[in-house]
Every structure is written in structure tokens, then in C-alpha cells.
Amino acid sequence: MIETRRLSKTYGAVAALRDVTFAAAPGRVTGFLGLNGSGKTTTLRLLLGLARPTSGEALINGRRYRELRRPLREVGAVLEQGVAHPGLTGRGHLRTQAPLAGANGARVDQVLEYVGLGDAARTRTGEYSLGMRQRLAVATALLGEPPVLILDEPANGLDPAGVAWLRGLLRSHAEAGGTVLLSSHLLGELELLVDDVVIIADGEVRLAAPLAQLTGSPRLRVRGADLRTLYDAFTGYGGYIETDGSALFVEGLTAEQAGDIALAVQVPIYELTVETVSLEAIFFELAAAR
Amino acid sequence: MIAVLRSELNRTLMIRASWVSIAATIALGLTFGVYSADFWTLFAGIGAFGLAVLTTGQHYQHRTAMLLMLGEPRRWRLLAGQCVAAAVVATVTTALSGLTVADEAAQWRLTVAMTPLIAVMGVAVATVVRRPTWAMAGTVGWLLIAEGLLGKLRAPLPFSAYLNAATGDPKQLFIFAGWTVVALAGAAAMIRRDMLSH
The missing domain is CATH 3.40.50.300 (P-loop containing nucleotide triphosphate hydrolases)
Known part of the structure; x- marks a missing residue:
């Protein structure tokens, strides 16, 4: 110790x-x-x-x-x-x-x-x-x-x-x-x-x-044809969602769940990526910023 | 303290530069002894002091003093171990280097008897200065200017007292021992300094 x-x-x-x-x-x-x-x-x-x-x-x-x-x-x-x-x-x-x-x-x-x-x-x-x-x-x-x-x-x-x-x-x-x-x-x-x-x-x-x-749990970055519909659908399944207008950032759902939900609501998906916060990003935010 | 002593003696025997210095000191001492017992005493004193400065100063030069401090974090015990190690090495070296002054038995005995003190003084100076080259250069300068030129080797200064004690004035031994205590007190205070990054 x-x-x-x-x-x-x-x-x-x-x-x-x-x-x-x-x-x-x-x-x-x-x-x-x-x-x-x-x-x-x-x-x-x-x-x-x-x-x-x-x-x-x-x-x-x-x-x-x-x-x-x-x-x-x-x-x-x-x-x-x-x-x-x-x-x-x-x-x-x-x-x-x-x-x-x-x-x-x-x-x-x-x-x-x-x-x-x-x-x-x-x-x-x-x-x-x-x-x-x-x-x-x-x-x-x-x-x-x-x-x-x-x-x-x-x-x-x-x-x-x-x-x-x-x-x-x-x-x-x-x-x-x-x-x-x-x-x-x-x-x-x-x-x-x-x-x-x-x-x-x-x-x-x-x-x-x-x-x-x-580094927390990974979040999903999702782009699709109709973000409004996707937003409502993901929220309905318990996802926590933020957006910058061009993509949704989804926490609380796996990539498989998100893909299945999008298929169910018939919205084409253009991008579905899993993002993890890197230690490097945290480090530079805290240590390098003055 | 015993661990430091063992570590230091191991080191002295394993580093080539150390035992080459010891061998050279013995060889030169034997040669000088043939010509003059007084000169041998002076040389043996400088040799013992130099060996002590070298072994202690090297630890600061190569940063291995850190390893000693990690092994013995109570710095006074570390200093004590280094003093005993230097005294042992210097005394053996001086005793052997003086075999050619055997007919001046009293002087040989006095010189050998004072060697541990002069080794302790060397450890103390290197502990305070922490750079072996500066410690030796400073000492040579001191010896030539303060003790030689100004004091004519008669003033109550460390090396003069050592020389006069060994060559027939045993009372000077106390003056020399006094200087050793002063140097040791300085080292005991200074060894507590931080070891910083280089």
C-alpha cells in the first residue's frame, strides 16, 4: 500500500x-x-x-x-x-x-x-x-x-x-x-x-x-436517413442519446441492439461505430490544458 | 551499517579502477619509502584521503548514492558504513605501502594509526562536495596554498597536523582528530540533503 x-x-x-x-x-x-x-x-x-x-x-x-x-x-x-x-x-x-x-x-x-x-x-x-x-x-x-x-x-x-x-x-x-x-x-x-x-x-x-x-462504457455513433425517428426509437428502448445534428451518440445500447432497432423502424443506417474514450483524451484534457 | 560496509567492500574489490588505484598507491608508497619516511607519510596521507574521496565521490558522480540511500535510508548510518569501509581499505593500503620504512617503526605505526582518521576526513569532504574531481582539486589547492604557502606546514591545520603528528609531535594528533570531527559533523549535516534528479 x-x-x-x-x-x-x-x-x-x-x-x-x-x-x-x-x-x-x-x-x-x-x-x-x-x-x-x-x-x-x-x-x-x-x-x-x-x-x-x-x-x-x-x-x-x-x-x-x-x-x-x-x-x-x-x-x-x-x-x-x-x-x-x-x-x-x-x-x-x-x-x-x-x-x-x-x-x-x-x-x-x-x-x-x-x-x-x-x-x-x-x-x-x-x-x-x-x-x-x-x-x-x-x-x-x-x-x-x-x-x-x-x-x-x-x-x-x-x-x-x-x-x-x-x-x-x-x-x-x-x-x-x-x-x-x-x-x-x-x-x-x-x-x-x-x-x-x-x-x-x-x-x-x-x-x-x-x-x-x-473510460466508462463505450458509446455508439450512429448516422442514418431519419435521425428523428431513430432518436425516438432508441429512447424508447432505454438508450441515452445526445446529438450534434448530423449523428446520434447513444449510450446504454449495444451495436447489435441499435442495428436491430433501426431495421425494425425501417430507417437506413449510414454509420454505426463503437467509440471508447481513450486515456490519452482524458490525459490531454486534464494535464495538457493549462 | 554492516550491509553498507559489506556492499562498499564488495564494490572496491570489483571495480577495476578502485583496485588499480589501491595497487598504484601501494607501489608508489613503497618507492617513496625507500628515499624518505617523511615523504612516505605525506604521500600515504594524501593517498588514503584520495582513495576515500574516490570511493565516496563516485557514488554521487554515477548516482549510485541513491541505491545506498534506498538500502540504508537512515543517512547517518549510511555515512558510518562508508567511513568504516574507507578506513579499512585505506589502512590496509597504507600499512602495505609502508613496508619499505620498516626501520622507522614508530613513524610507520603512527602513520598507519592515523590513516582511519584521514580516510574518514576524505569520506566527509566527498559527502559535502558530492563531486570527486572538485573535492580532490579543492583539497590539493588547500594543501598547497593554505597549508603550504601560508602555513608553511606548521599551522594548526588538518594536513600539517597529520604530518607533524606522524613525524614526532604526537600532541598534534589531537589537532588532527579535532579537524576530523569538524569534517564529520559537516558531513553528518550535509548528507541529509535531498537527492534530486540530475
């Missing part, structure tokens, strides 16, 4: 975060969305005890990060495209991390295989591609087998296969009861992955809701 309560952070005269309140629940993947400079990274740093809040609280499993007794066994973090000393091999990097995470050598080899770096274990991280560094960062986060994962732009630098891999990994982590909070601006990828969405803009939370509730 991750929670922030009225979290604020000020740098000099600049308010980077204002009263940020949200939660990420176990068993769910929470997407933390915002444009660059919106306060995503600052929030994650406050959660991880890397910076101190000006006011408010950032809690993991009910405690501040500094109060966690064995932090790397409770929380795994992926930050800044994977930090590692360039002179260390992938395995060497994890072996320096292992004492901190309470992990042994066998666990190091296990996570290297798990993230697909088994063959690159003896290569120095300075020679890693961005995608490999990101995989190493995920391995570092998983080393202590933590139930909570916090990831800052984890898909950066991954190729499409890598993104699919990460999606599978995070979904199965959540399905096993883990808590996943990840920030991203790759909205298309998030839509396939997250259960809950938190949108932040200018240091303030603009929205926090389950994705299913946001």
Missing part, C-alpha cells in the same frame, strides 16, 4: 508539489501520469525518502520510507534509467546491492535470468544499451523480493518486446498481490497495463480514479 497525504514540496520560491494526495493499492497497477516537470519524479523521490517533503506525508505500508526496517525487502525502485557504476558488470552491480537487499549470490543469478540479462551478466554496465540498463534496474528492484514496486518511467529505452515483457512482469506482480506504482508518459502502453490512474499537472493531482471508471 502506497499513500501520500497532502504532500507538498517547495524548492526556494517554487512549489513543485501542492497537497498531493493519492493511494496505490495492493493487487493493482497504478499509473502515475503527468507531463515532464509536472511533479511525478519529485513525488516518487519523496515516497522513497530521497528527498524530504516540505509538508504532508508519503507512506509505504503505513510508514515513512526511513522508518522501514528492511526497506529493500519491502520496496523495489527503478529510477533514472538505471544507475550503476559503468566499471561493474551486471552481476557485479547486483552483488554490491545484494548485502543491502539481504539477497545471496543465487538470488543475483536468478534475477539476472529473470530480466533476460543472463548472457550479459559478465559485461560491464558501461557497455549496456539503455534497454539493458533498464532491465538491470528492474533486476535491482526485484533483488529483495519486495511486494511494493515504484518505477519512474520504466519503459524508457525498452524496445517493443521489452515493453511487452515489462507489462507482463508488472501485471503478474500485481496479480500475486503486489503493489505497483509507475510513472509514464507512454499512454498507449499504460492503458493496457494499469488498473488505476493518477493524473498530475503543475504539482497538483487532477484526477485519481480506476481506469474502468474513466
Whole structure:
């Protein structure tokens, strides 16, 4: 469980975060969305005890990060495209991390295989591609087998296969009861992955809701020869209808029902499309509009 | 703290640049010791300080300090672990580099005994400055101008006190220890700063 309560952070005269309140629940993947400079990274740093809040609280499993007794066994973090000393091999990097995470050598080899770096274990991280560094960062986060994962732009630098891999990994982590909070601006990828969405803009939370509730039920766009007759017929069958004069926007009916109704009232249909509200549309409405 | 110590020692042994620096420090120390025990003491002090600055400063340079802070979020314990690790590495290095000054046994013992303090000072300076190059350049500048040119290595300043303590004035040890405490207090205050994005 991750929670922030009225979290604020000020740098000099600049308010980077204002009263940020949200939660990420176990068993769910929470997407933390915002444009660059919106306060995503600052929030994650406050959660991880890397910076101190000006006011408010950032809690993991009910405690501040500094109060966690064995932090790397409770929380795994992926930050800044994977930090590692360039002179260390992938395995060497994890072996320096292992004492901190309470992990042994066998666990190091296990996570290297798990993230697909088994063959690159003896290569120095300075020679890693961005995608490999990101995989190493995920391995570092998983080393202590933590139930909570916090990831800052984890898909950066991954190729499409890598993104699919990460999606599978995070979904199965959540399905096993883990808590996943990840920030991203790759909205298309998030839509396939997250259960809950938190949108932040200018240091303030603009929205926090389950994705299913946001995108809602799909609506139909219908064009036909006689909109008046269609309107009355759809309404009679319990549809909720809006119109812009050239098309009807129907909620509460399926495409099959709408087609059957139109046939029954003998009105030719020119267009019948199912529209879903995309996360991207919501995001730009809330985050990009100033 | 023990976890940080183990992590730091693992790291020192695995990073080639670290053990090359250690080996070079030992080789140079052995060479200087043949010519002058005093010069060896000066060099061993700078070497121990430099190794400590390097190992601590690298964490900030490569951002891996974040990983340490995630593993040990209580920053004073983190600092303590880094100090002990640097002291162990520096003391072993200095002891080995001084094998050629064996006939000056008292000086060898004093120098080796003070090495943990000078390593702690190196960790403290790197923690405050957070950039190894600036920390080393600043220290060399300080050593040459403040302690050498102005103080003639006689003023009650850190490196002068270290040198004078090792070469026959044990009372200077307290002055040197005092400076180490000052540096450590500064580091303890400054390590609590935020780790921001770069």
C-alpha cells in the first residue's frame, strides 16, 4: 500500500508539489501520469525518502520510507534509467546491492535470468544499451523480493518486446498481490497495463480514479436517413442519446441492439461505430490544458 | 551499517579502477619509502584521503548514492558504513605501502594509526562536495596554498597536523582528530540533503 497525504514540496520560491494526495493499492497497477516537470519524479523521490517533503506525508505500508526496517525487502525502485557504476558488470552491480537487499549470490543469478540479462551478466554496465540498463534496474528492484514496486518511467529505452515483457512482469506482480506504482508518459502502453490512474499537472493531482471508471462504457455513433425517428426509437428502448445534428451518440445500447432497432423502424443506417474514450483524451484534457 | 560496509567492500574489490588505484598507491608508497619516511607519510596521507574521496565521490558522480540511500535510508548510518569501509581499505593500503620504512617503526605505526582518521576526513569532504574531481582539486589547492604557502606546514591545520603528528609531535594528533570531527559533523549535516534528479 502506497499513500501520500497532502504532500507538498517547495524548492526556494517554487512549489513543485501542492497537497498531493493519492493511494496505490495492493493487487493493482497504478499509473502515475503527468507531463515532464509536472511533479511525478519529485513525488516518487519523496515516497522513497530521497528527498524530504516540505509538508504532508508519503507512506509505504503505513510508514515513512526511513522508518522501514528492511526497506529493500519491502520496496523495489527503478529510477533514472538505471544507475550503476559503468566499471561493474551486471552481476557485479547486483552483488554490491545484494548485502543491502539481504539477497545471496543465487538470488543475483536468478534475477539476472529473470530480466533476460543472463548472457550479459559478465559485461560491464558501461557497455549496456539503455534497454539493458533498464532491465538491470528492474533486476535491482526485484533483488529483495519486495511486494511494493515504484518505477519512474520504466519503459524508457525498452524496445517493443521489452515493453511487452515489462507489462507482463508488472501485471503478474500485481496479480500475486503486489503493489505497483509507475510513472509514464507512454499512454498507449499504460492503458493496457494499469488498473488505476493518477493524473498530475503543475504539482497538483487532477484526477485519481480506476481506469474502468474513466473510460466508462463505450458509446455508439450512429448516422442514418431519419435521425428523428431513430432518436425516438432508441429512447424508447432505454438508450441515452445526445446529438450534434448530423449523428446520434447513444449510450446504454449495444451495436447489435441499435442495428436491430433501426431495421425494425425501417430507417437506413449510414454509420454505426463503437467509440471508447481513450486515456490519452482524458490525459490531454486534464494535464495538457493549462 | 554492516550491509553498507559489506556492499562498499564488495564494490572496491570489483571495480577495476578502485583496485588499480589501491595497487598504484601501494607501489608508489613503497618507492617513496625507500628515499624518505617523511615523504612516505605525506604521500600515504594524501593517498588514503584520495582513495576515500574516490570511493565516496563516485557514488554521487554515477548516482549510485541513491541505491545506498534506498538500502540504508537512515543517512547517518549510511555515512558510518562508508567511513568504516574507507578506513579499512585505506589502512590496509597504507600499512602495505609502508613496508619499505620498516626501520622507522614508530613513524610507520603512527602513520598507519592515523590513516582511519584521514580516510574518514576524505569520506566527509566527498559527502559535502558530492563531486570527486572538485573535492580532490579543492583539497590539493588547500594543501598547497593554505597549508603550504601560508602555513608553511606548521599551522594548526588538518594536513600539517597529520604530518607533524606522524613525524614526532604526537600532541598534534589531537589537532588532527579535532579537524576530523569538524569534517564529520559537516558531513553528518550535509548528507541529509535531498537527492534530486540530475
